[in-house]
Amino acid sequence: MGGSSPCASCKLLRRRCAKDCIFAPYFPSDDPHKFAIVHKVFGASNVSKMLQELPIQQRGDAVSSLVYEANARVRDPVYGCVGAISYLENQVSQLQMQLAVAQTEILCIQMQQESTQILQDHKLFLLPTNNNLDTISQYLNSASSVIQDPPPLKRESLWT
Amino acid sequence: MGSGRCAACRYLRRKCTDDCILSPYFPSNNPQRFVSVHRIYGASNVSKLLQRLPTHLRAEAADSLYYEAQCRLEDRVYGCVGLIFLLQQQIHAAESQLIKTQAEIAVMKSQVQHP
Numbered sequence: 001m002g003g004s005s006p007c008a009s010c011k012l013l014r015r016r017c018a019k020d021c022i023f024a025p026y027f028p029s030d031d032p033h034k035f036a037i038v039h040k041v042f043g044a045s046n047v048s049k050m051l052q053e054l055p056i057q058q059r060g061d062a063v064s065s066l067v068y069e070a071n072a073r074v075r076d077p078v079y080g081c082v083g084a085i086s087y088l089e090n091q092v093s094q095l096q097m098q099l100a101v102a103q104t105e106i107l108c109i110q111m112q113q114e115s116t117q118i119l120q121d122h123k124l125f126l127l128p129t130n131n132n133l134d135t136i137s138q139y140l141n142s143a144s145s146v147i148q149d150p151p152p153l154k155r156e157s158l159w160t
Numbered sequence: 161m162g163s164g165r166c167a168a169c170r171y172l173r174r175k176c177t178d179d180c181i182l183s184p185y186f187p188s189n190n191p192q193r194f195v196s197v198h199r200i201y202g203a204s205n206v207s208k209l210l211q212r213l214p215t216h217l218r219a220e221a222a223d224s225l226y227y228e229a230q231c232r233l234e235d236r237v238y239g240c241v242g243l244i245f246l247l248q249q250q251i252h253a254a255e256s257q258l259i260k261t262q263a264e265i266a267v268m269k270s271q272v273q274h275p
């Protein structure tokens with residue numbers, strides 16, 4: 001009958017790993033580096049307090065984010081995760097600018113297409129072709145038989 | 161004559177020496193700044209981290225530690241990593257929209273050339 005091996009945290013802290021050890025579910029003994037890095041940046045005591053404040057179902061995610069932050073801080077001791085945040089915010093700004101430029105280009109193309117269409121329609125109206133010359137002369141002939149000379153204008157005062 | 165202790169030494173109830181490493185970055189007029197950082201990292205870890213850096217980089221490091229500590233206090237589960245996930249999602253969405261818009265431009269241009 002052997003006892004279970006201590007978790008990575010208790011192994012590093014050289015203490016007995018209790019059954020209800022708060023670290024044990026998240027820092028297994030086969031990954032000592034994970035706890036080592038979190039302990040280096042945050043300290044075991046702070047991590048323990050943080051986990052105790054959270055409901056059990058959220059502790060796994062909390063540990064993952066602490067490990068991520070700790071790794072970022074070890075890689076970049078000056079800026080940590082803030083360096084990554086600045087970089088990503090910059091990328092978002094650049095992409096939004098590129099998107100605005102592309103959307104403006106679409107508007108310009110649409111406007112060009114519309115003005116080209118208007119011009120084409122206008123030309124068709126102003127420059128009669130052989131096809132519509134006959135139609136126009138027929139119209140004029142039929143219109144002249146209907147239109148009578150207008151009656152002479154009576155001069156009336158606008159003030160009466 | 162006041163004690164002239166920095167926020168860290170005042171909080172930790174200790175004498176603030178002339179060479180206190182925390183004093184330039186945790187002035188007494190902003191006690192909350194040190195309290196946030198201490199709650200997440202601990203004064204000892206912050207001191208060790210700053211000691212390992214050249215002096216001209218320590219102010220930036222203290223600022224980024226404070227920023228991350230604040231994020232963690234506001235979001236106990238994800239801290240500033242939540243913001244990183246959000247930004248990555250925004251980048252993905254913007255990239256997709258840009259690709260779609262550029263494809264629309266290509267189609268419109270080809271329609272103009274070959275009506």
